[in-house]
Amino acid sequence: MHDTDVRLIVKANRSSNQLYKVHMRIRSNAYLQLTTVSEKNRWHSRFGHINFETMKSMIRRELVQGVPSFTFEREICESCLLGKQTRQVFPQATFYRETKVLELIHGDLCGPITPTTLAGNRYVFVLIDDCSRYM
DSSP, X not given: OBOTTOOBOOOOOBOXXXXXXXXXXXXXXXXXXXXXXXXXXXXXXXXXXXXXXXXHHHHHXXXXXSXXXXXXXXXXXXXXXXXXXXXXXXXXXXXXXXSSTTSSEEEEEEOOOSSOOTTOOOOEEEEEETTTOOO
């Protein structure tokens, strides 16, 4: 694995079960990164990323103990933004379908599969006709 400057970060060999095992250790303190988080954001995270207005109300009504008083300015929490993002739904049907048989063929090579087939094959090549959906 390389970083954006194409420097090697992680190198691993593939094991017999097709997994890559990485033994991590710190080579240099240069790879460590220190970030600071404001006290208000720390409590926002501890409360499960609740709304800042709700947190302000909880502190004002003294519903929680040990939380210091904060000045609440409008801030953006990256985790909250990521949690509110949605993805486009996958279409139930395609917008375009061929009208003639064998005009468009989709192919997919699957494998290696275990156990092997009766003929001893480890790969399956599937072809699907777009018009008839015949495989």
